[in-house]
Amino acid sequence: MIWAGPVGALIGFALGLLEYRLMSAVVIGALRRTDRSATEAEKKDYERRIRILRAALIVMTVGVMPILGFVIGRTLSG
Numbered sequence: 022m023i024w025a026g027p028v029g030a031l032i033g034f035a036l037g038l039l040e041y042r043l044m045s046a047v048v049i050g051a052l053r054r055t056d057r058s059a060t061e062a063e064k065k066d067y068e069r070r071i072r073i074l075r076a077a078l079i080v081m082t083v084g085v086m087p088i089l090g091f092v093i094g095r096t097l098s099g
Contacts, residue, residue, distance in 0.1 A: 025098030033090020
C-alpha cells in the first residue's frame with residue numbers, strides 16, 4: 022500500500038480546507054459583528070489582528086491536517 026500515505030494526506034488536505042472555511046466564516050464573521058472600533062486606526066488594528074488569526078487558522082488546519090492524514094494513512098496500511 023504505497024499510496025496510503027499520499028491518499029491520507031490528500032484527504033487530510035481536503036478536510037483541513039473544509040474545516041478552515043467553516044471555522045473562518047464563523048469566527049471571523051462573529052469578530053466583525055462585534056467590532057467596536059471608534060477610530061480608523063483602531064479599525065485597521067482590528068483588521069490586522071483578524072489577518073493574523075486567519076493565518077494561524079490556515080496553518081493549524083490546512084497545514085497540519087495533511088501531515089496527520091499522511092501519518093494515519095501510513096500507520097493503518099501497515
